[in-house]
Amino acid sequence: MQASSNWTLALQNLNALFNIISKSVELTASQADHTATLYKRSTSSRWQVRFKLPSGNWHSASTGQSNLDLAKTAGIEVQHQILSQLAAGESISKKTFSAVAQEELAAMRRALDNSRAPITYKDYIFAINKYLIPFFGKIPIVDIRDETIEDFSAWREMIMGREPKASTMRNHASAYNRVIKLARKQGLISTERAFPDLPIDGEKSQARPAFSQSEIDELLAFMVNWELGGRLQMSRLMRRLCRSYVEFLLYTGIRHGTEARALRWRHLQWHYTGEQKYLRLWVSGKTGPRYLIAKHQTIPVLERLADWQDLGCTDLNDVINARIDKLVFAYPNGGTPYQMEGVFRTLMRDSGLALDTAGRNRTLYSLRHTYATFALSSGVDIHTLARQMGTSIGMIEKHYSKITPMLNAEKLA
Secondary structure: OHHHHHHHHHHHOOOOOEEEEOOOOOOOOOOOOOOEEEEEOOOOOOEEEEEEOOOOOEEEEEOOOOOHHHHHHHHHHHHHHHHHHHHOOOOOOOOEHHHHHHHHHHHHHHHHHOOOOOOHHHHHHHHHHHHHHHHHOOOEHHHOOHHHHHHHHHHHHHHHOOOOOHHHHHHHHHHHHHHHHHHHHOOOOOOOOOOOOOOOOOOOOOOOOOOOHHHHHHHHHHHHHHOOOOOOHHHHHHHHHHHHHHHHHHHHOOOOOOOOOOOEHHHEEEEEEOOEEEEEEEEEEOOEEEEEEOOOOHHHHHHHHHHHOOOOOOOHHHHHHHOOOOEOOOOOOOOOOOOOHHHHHHHHHHHOOOEOOOOOEOOOHHHHHHHHHHHHHOOOOHHHHHHHHOOOHHHHHHHHHHHHHHHOHHHHO
16 A cells, blocks of 8 residues: 555656756755756767655656757656556556567576477467467567457467367467466566456457447547646647547557657648548558548547647648658657657546447557557448558458447347
């Protein structure tokens, strides 16, 4: 209870004061607990931020910024995000699945060499190298979620060309569990956090935690006033950006993070079909670059965001014609958020929409799932939807085809 109180107190005292040190990494420990220091390494042009955790340990991270003013904003957000993760019982390490898996592979190989291991170790080694690392490898182990597991199951079935046998699924799950167990031992995953398992024995995955239309209406209305709140200036900035980010994901269906966060204003174009024009986006994700068509509701969202960033354009048409080479999801000073997950969790908590009807936690991925569900219910075929969302037909069929008859009950009855 005392530890939880310390994290909460740290968050309440987040209005950090920065001491700027030019090219030095030597810092004193005499600063106030919640003071953050910006500094540069002699070998880097980017500012680093260093601050003390409530535990008394020091934490350092890159702001990703070379400009001092942008680094100040980014540094405060890094501190806020780290303390939020600790308060939620999450690890702040970003060690990838591959890094942990390689350590487990080395341990199993040593055991096999010394004839002190069961023969199943060879099966685990094969599963990790053939399936687990190719899919999970670059993902920070703390970022694996239920939807990540669902995507792996669909990807594995696509790679194998069939649904795996129960014995194969149990073998893969055992190999996966060995990696996760090692990650827990290393403190990469909080002991208080329930971590998603790989399915075994042909267990069927549940429907993804999307939003209903009434919940989306409620969320959109709630965010109008919610974005103006926040005790700290940084909190208010994050809320303003989060509202636009949520609406954008809902109206485009693109992947948050890898695709949405990299989007620049110059990636926006008009696509004409006769006299009708549509907003077209150029995005690049894990399946390669592609064009997608955004819903018309996306236009006022982007115009509001462009006005907030003071791009000097009267409307989205001016923005597109100007070919502005700046990130879309950025603060007015050009700084970018460290992560969006934390402020989205706050939004879900404040709106009362954190859980779906089955009690599952909603995440930013839930907006992509909602987009897919709404598209199918409106009659979009899975081939078109797969191209639009940058995924395979197999993925769409795996996750959504079972609900299509229910969504089109009126047409089928």
